[in-house]
Amino acid sequence: MSPTPALKAGTPAPDFTLPSTPDQKVSLSEFRGRPVVLVFYPADWSPVCSDQLALYNELLPDFSPFNAEILGISVDGIWCHLAFHQERKLRIPLLADFEPKGAVARRYGVYDESTGESERALFVIDADGIIRWSYVSPVGINPGADGILKALENLSSAPKEAAHAQN
């Protein structure tokens, strides 16, 4: 378990900058103006083929109407991510929360001290950088995608986004 609880809806999402490839970094603040889905997961190389990331990879067409960016985050290093990304043919960026290890997971309250990995946690962040939905999955249970899609729908049904969607 994480020593601090996961950040809740209504909390500003802590900004961070993490490497996404050996020569590129990604900051959360770059995505201001559109929703972001943060997918914290314990480790690369999960032994099942249809794991959580593979499912989200298949569901990118379902996320795209919301113009949402989906970011995977684990404590694995960048070279590990690179190999995993290529082998699984993922199109979702994977961020390395590697040095200092798990620092971003800790700030979101989803770092598991006992395993040294992040918990399986989801955060849906709105265009203004506010967390609108968060969920920590029970151990060993892949949460699926319906919660993310419901949260994204709730964002886009807010008056401002609705006006934007009509354009």
Add this chain to the structure above:
Amino acid sequence: MHKTDFTDYEAGVARLTMPVSARDHAQGPDDAPLTLVEYGDYQCPYCGAAYPVVKRLQKTLGDKLRFVFRNFPLPQAHPYAMAAAEAAEAAGTLGKFWPMHDMIYENQEELSPESLAEWAHELGLADDKLEKALEAPEIDKRLKEDRSSGIRSGLNGTPTFYINGTRYDGPPDYPSLLAVLESELSVR
């Protein structure tokens, strides 16, 4: 405001959002006390492994079990999964859904676009028959319904099972599934 009730989700209980109906491919009585719904991908090895498990459950539970199969192909991971799902549904429009379904899972290692045509032929669907059936707009509609209902029901990979409408999160092996099905039977 714009709050959705996430109570079920927060409790980790995912429910089947599209109830089983006449549109579904089902084996077993409509009034069976147990309904097992599988969302599966024809090229997924875990679904292949679950295929004999389901057959064995059907044999053990007999008329107490109704089994429903819905499609959830993962085309990014499995290049022939969509073609296989379409072929099974097309065979379904000709009354041969289950024979095609079984044929694909029993020969999963040989799955390819060519083998699908051969298998259809073996089932008495000459090539042009299946090809014509594949054009039916109903097939695309069904696949889309299956897919979106799976996503909305908290599907989290393939296979995902639902027992009497609740997502089954245990291991997809015979003793584990049977234990949950039997306990469901005893509470009824």
